[in-house]
Amino acid sequence: MPLARCQLARCRTPGHLATAMSGMGSISCRRFASSALNSSATRIPAAALQEAIQASKSLPRGSEASIHHLLESFEAAAPELMTSGRCLALALQLPLANGAEKPVKRLLLLLSRSLRQPGGLPATELPLVPALLQRLGLRDQELFDDFCAACAHSWQEMHPKELSTLIRNTEVYSLLHPTRGTALCRLVASLSSALGGSSEAAAAGGLPAGPPAALAALCHGALAAKSRTTCAPLLEQLRLALQASIEAPGCEEALTAADRVELLGAAGELHPAIGVTTATLRRLLESCQKSLESGSEVQLSPGRLSLVARACGRLTLDLPEESMQLFQALLNHLHGAEARSQEAGPAVSQVLRACRQLPAQLRRQLVDKLLKVDGRFDGLGANELEVRLLLVHDLPLQAAASGDEAGCRVLGSLTRELVQKLLDTIEAQGRHEASCSALANSFLAASTAAHGLSTLSTAEDEATLLEALAVRALDMLDGRWSQLVPLEVHTLFRVPGDPSKVAARAAKHVSSMQDPAALAALLQAALALPATADRLDFATRAALRKLVASIKDSRQLSSMEAALRKGPSPVNDQQRSLLSGIRDQIFGAILKEEPVWNRRPARGYVRYVEQCLERGRRPPRVVAAEEAAPESSVNPLEMPSIVVTTSQAKDIDLPKSGISGVQWHAGMEGWEVKLDVRGRKVLGGYFKPRGYSDEAKEEAREEALRCWEGLHRQHLVRPHSLHT
Incomplete structure (x- = not known):
């Protein structure tokens, strides 16, 4: 480690620094970044800027030189960071103290040039653009138009989380256009226009409306906005694109099993918000069921199988028969995967984790298929047991409420077996190493099942055993209360019985x-x-x-x-x-x-x-063409304004008013009224001529003189004559 630091000390260029840092660990990078803030000999390389920014947050007051060094290093590395897609994430963490003006200007100019080029800005940077503009307070309408065009061009390259971040940041951005509305309205219009063209092409039998994974990601992002009314045009275009992808001639046959699952997940999210036709939902459910039953499920990852489970839960009320059949096909696939390989346990647990929020009837079907098997819990760790416990914890109480006494006893016994197995596993691993959520969920499941069994006259012994397990979970939680998080506190107090x-x-x-x-x-x-x-x-x-x-x-x-x-x-x-x-x-x-x-x-x-x-x-202006144009053809209202410096203004013969408090303002192109009252300046206003003639200037001068005289009477006791 000392040798690596000595090598860094001998580096004299950012390239040498980046090469040397590539072989260092994260701790060494942080130490080097902290020392680099206090040294202005070399600029901080792009690879160490993140650590340097974190180190700068702990600097004491009076460390402006270190902050300026950090800002200069960021300014030099901005083009490289922009190309790699890490620039805006670092810019949002920079301290905007004194000296940040030049890096901010260069960053925005670089961002503007990148947005004007198709694909010039990486898709990973686009979600952070509204957040940066909001932090800087920039209100450039044309820059935001370029940003919307870039989003419409690159939305298919973004992940679901990136699209959600894009929608949320744009919704927060307080930019308002006089005719096109808020920033989110303009982004929605751009995305809707891009999506609408592809949907029409798909409906006409041409290209598909877009990759199914991209459509599902955009649907997830559009539903992340707080204002569903603003996103209504985009949601409508998504619905049309979804229907075109499944109903257009030749499109359904070209879809793979993974594509069908992605479209089903998008339809499951979109249907509660805006509504999808029953025919489209039925075709998606049937096609996914055929894919699972035909053996093409090898293409489906655990994440996509989780999408199938969530879609079944969302569509159960509208299409109960088709949803139950698809869910049964999913359970058959999971059961076969566990039977074929012992290594499929983590993948099955990931799918089961997505089933925790399913309706009780679907979870009851899952328990009957997967959990009521001898030896099913052997070899499972604490996390896998906790996932299965969350699926079962309230089923005994619901069975008792519906009058199913036999089901309540069977589910109660299954809950007791799961809780006991989980607590024994935690004891074997060491109670201080187990998560508090497992103990809290064990207490909740045992208490809920005991409360359900207590309503049955023939299950008092089982209820007593469950109450003992609940007390055991609380005993194991002693000494761990300092590690509880809010969710675990809420879990402990969700017991349906006595919370004393x-x-x-x-x-x-x-x-x-x-x-x-x-x-x-x-x-x-x-x-x-x-x-x-x-x-x-x-x-x-x-x-x-x-x-x-x-x-x-x-x-x-x-x-x-x-x-x-x-x-x-x-x-x-x-x-x-x-x-x-x-x-x-x-x-x-x-x-x-x-x-x-x-x-x-x-x-x-x-x-x-x-x-x-x-x-x-x-x-660039065509100066020669402007000079060749005749004077009569030039409209004074269309003439560009002339900007002069202070030194140049002294040499120009400006109009005189005869009063020291009324002077011609070259920038405003009018008369400025000021009055000096006991050491402070009182501004009376600006009076611009209503034309370019001498008479218009004289009328504006007289109006300015009357204003100056009024200020004189108001602030001074002894008014002077205007013409003395």
Whole structure:
């Protein structure tokens, strides 16, 4: 390691630095990046910029030289980073302190040139463009038009998460056009136009509307927006493209099994939002069923099989028969995969994890097919057992509610076997190494099954065994309460029966909890409990007050305040005082924080960058043609404005008003009225001539003189004559 650092110290160019860093570990890169911030001898290479940015966040005040060195290194590496698709992600993390103006200008000019070229900007960079423009406060309409055109050209190359990020960031971008609406409206219009043309071609028997995986990804991204009304045109085009992909002549035969599954997943997401025709849904379900039964399932990965399971759950209400048949074909495939190979367990667990949110009837069918087999749980780890437990945990209670006593007893026994197997596995691995979610889910499953069996007069012994397993899970959770997250707290308090046992344990261990969000979730649970849980309410509130007093970060305090507001309304004075104390702490923390990372360039500089972008888009002027044009053919309103510097303006013979407070402003091309009142300047306004004649200038001058006289009477006691 010292030898590697010595080699880095001898490097004198960014290329040599990047080559030397390629053989170093992440810890060495971070150490080198931290030392490189304090040395301006060489620029930081592109490979070390991420670590350097992270190291700069811990710099003390007065480290402007290190920040400037970081910004200069980013400016030099921007073209390389833009080509590799990592530029904008780093730009969003840069501190926009003093000295960031030049790198920001170069970055935006480079971004503008890349967007104007088809495919000039990598598709991975496009989702971050609206976030960067929003952070800088840039309001360039033509730049955003180029961005929309680039998205319409490259949307098929993006992944589902990237398209979701693109839609969300564009929705947040506060750009408004006077006729075309918000930024999201314009992006939706561009994507709809690009998708509409391909849909018409597919309907006419030409090319397909788009790759099925790309259509499914765009559908997932469009549904990620908060405003479904704004995305309605895009959703409608997606519905038409989906129908064209499956109903156009010759298209269905050309689809592979993976393509059919992707289209089925898109239809399952799109149908609850905007509605897909029953004929299209039926054809998709039947084609996927044939693919699974014909042996072409070898093309389907566990992720695509998970799509099939989710689509069956979404379409059960509209097409119950077809959905049940497809789900049965999926279960047969999973059963055959487990029988053929012992290594198929992780893949099957991944599909089962996607089945946790399915309706009870589908999960009951899955349990009957896959879990009611002798020796099915042998050799499974804690994670696989937890996934199977989540599928079964509420089925005994639902069977008891529907009057199925035999099914309730069978499912209760299966739940007891799963919980006992999971707890034994955790004991064998070491309870301190197991996840808290497995213990919380074991407690919930045992308590729920025991509550369902307690309604049956012939299953009291089984219910007693399940209650003992629930107590065992709570005992194993002792000493782990400090590691609980909010989801696990909610899981513990979802028991359908008496929550007094878990409430007593929580009151005992609440003082050891250090996660603010988990404490807020525990307080919400305490407020929803009966009046007998006052001890838990008091203990949780005391722990929260103690934790709030030790937190100095405004973001953590804001997260805690938001978590408390999401729960039940503050019904007592203690709850109101707790919220008030957190808000006071947030206010004090914000006043003491250094707002370096929240800064943005001055609006005047951003406006200057917008003008630079506009000049970069204009073609070169043809000076010879302008000089050859006759004077009478030139319209004064179409003449370009002349920009002169301050030194040049001194040599120009400007109009005189005769009053020192009324002067001709060359930039505004009008009269400027100013008055000096006890050391401060009072601006009266600007008066531009209504034409280019001398009479128009004289009328504007007289109007400016009247304004100056009014200011004189208003601010000075002894007004002077205008003509003295």
